Amino acid sequence: MRISVSVAGSPTANSNAVRCGAEFEVETIDQVALDRMVQTVRQCDAVVRRTDCQTQDSGGGVPSGSTAATGRSLGSGKRLATEKQVKAIHAIARRQGVELDGVLHDRFSVSRVSELSISEASTMIDELKTPTPA
DSSP states (O other), rough: OOEEEEEEEEOOBBBBBOEEEEEOSSSSSSSHHHHHHHHHHHHHHHHHHOOOOOOOOOSSOOOOOOOOOOOBBBBTSOOOOHHHHHHHHHHHHHHHOOOOOIIIIIISOSSSSSBBBBBHHHHHHHHHOOOOOO
16 A cells, blocks of 8 residues: 655745655555654655755655655745755854844845845855954
């Protein structure tokens, strides 16, 4: 018997819904199969909730033999910041003591780092790395 699991987030004004799906085979619906379904739903939910909305491969924590994919782009077709960029921005801002909310809103008209495009995220990283003159 093939079990299919699909989890989808909500679309926003700037993006499509993030989706994660997985399939696996079970012989019977027993406690092991139920536990595997719950684990798969939790993993898909984690993928959907991640700020990274790039394509995930099956090595991303989804059970073996399944597939998972997420994708999100800005309404203009621009690709959003990668997970590495989002993490880097948060880490650098934390080290520099920069409050991101105001900067994101004022510079890029977004409320979250994950809403930046790849090029905007790159610009943001460069700006955060550049020390401000005293």
